[in-house]
Amino acid sequence: MHHAEHVVRFYETDAFLLDAVATFCADGILADGAALVVATADHRAGIAERLRARGLLDAAGTHEAYFSLDAAETLSQFMVNGEVDAARFMDVVGGAISRVAKSGRQVRVFGEMVSLLVADGYPAAALRLEELWNDLQLAARQTHPFSLFCAYPMDHFGGEAHQALFSDVCAAHSQVVPAESYMAL
Numbered sequence: 001m002h003h004a005e006h007v008v009r010f011y012e013t014d015a016f017l018l019d020a021v022a023t024f025c026a027d028g029i030l031a032d033g034a035a036l037v038v039a040t041a042d043h044r045a046g047i048a049e050r051l052r053a054r055g056l057l058d059a060a061g062t063h064e065a066y067f068s069l070d071a072a073e074t075l076s077q078f079m080v081n082g083e084v085d086a087a088r089f090m091d092v093v094g095g096a097i098s099r100v101a102k103s104g105r106q107v108r109v110f111g112e113m114v115s116l117l118v119a120d121g122y123p124a125a126a127l128r129l130e131e132l133w134n135d136l137q138l139a140a141r142q143t144h145p146f147s148l149f150c151a152y153p154m155d156h157f158g159g160e161a162h163q164a165l166f167s168d169v170c171a172a173h174s175q176v177v178p179a180e181s182y183m184a185l
Contacts, residue, residue, distance in 0.1 A: 004137050006130075008150045008169060009177040010157075016180045017151055018043065021110045022050035024149050025066065028108035029056055034065040036100045038093075038111040044068045047110075067100050071113045084128045086135075094136055101144035110149045114169075118156045123165050130172035154179050 011017040025035035025047065037047055048061040048068070057063050074096075078088035101107045111133070117126035133148055140146060150173065157166045170176045 004141060004145045004147060005174045006134060006137060006148045006150070006172070007175040007177060008152065008173040010152055010154050010179040012154050012179045012181060014043070014046065017153075018046040018050060021047050021149065021151070022054070024108055024110060026051060026054055026056055028106065029063065029065045031106065032065075033106035033108060034067065034100045036096060036107060036109045037066075037068040038071050038074050038096075038109065038113060039068070040071055040112065040116070043112065044070070065105065067096075069096065071111070071116055075113050075116060079125070082122055082125060084125050084132060086132055089129070089132050090136060090139075093133075094140070097136070097140065097146055098144060101146070104144075107144065107146040108149065109146050110151070112151055114150055115152045115156065118152065118165070127165075127168050127172065130169065134172065 009017070009020060011020075021037070021039075021043070025037065028035045029051075037044055039047065048057055051057040051063075051066065052059070052061065057066060074092065077092045078085050080088075097107055097109065114126040114129050117123070117129060130150070133150075137146065137148065152169065156162065
């Protein structure tokens with residue numbers, strides 16, 4: 001993945017997602033970059049476990065180039081009445097990326113806040129958040145470019161009722177990676 005890409009991966013099993021995110025983070029850390037994970041507690045634990053198995057995190061799950069935030073807690077800092085506050089998002093998430101990018105490190109971000117919004121019944125807010133991620137990438141291009149990896153479980157998109165949402169999610173990204181069953185074909 002190149003800097004300033006915004007990739008979405010669809011997945012059917014957590015194990016598949018966690019392996020992909022751990023590889024994404026490991027590749028960044030091994031290239032003298034940094035990784036920022038904004039995910040649920042279970043996913044953060046699974047990613048850390050995989051990075052520890054690769055020798056990239058210590059027993060406590062830390063490394064100077066690895067950072068993680070709770071997705072729901074981070075969302076709560078910029079959501080107002082079910083809508084994304086753009087200025088707060090830029091302050092909270094942009095500030096976190098700036099801190100991680102210290103010393104000019106290339107940052108790789110994994111985020112699943114958009115997936116939480118869809119799961120909680122806020123698809124319009126999820127699409128707005130995708131737009132803000134793109135805006136943040138443009139704004140940060142000169143000072144601290146970052147690549148972004150989003151993920152959605154396929155069960156968010158069951159049936160024709162979710163077809164427009166699925167298309168809009170795909171359109172908001174520079175690259176779309178299908179779920180594992182499709183990849184197996």
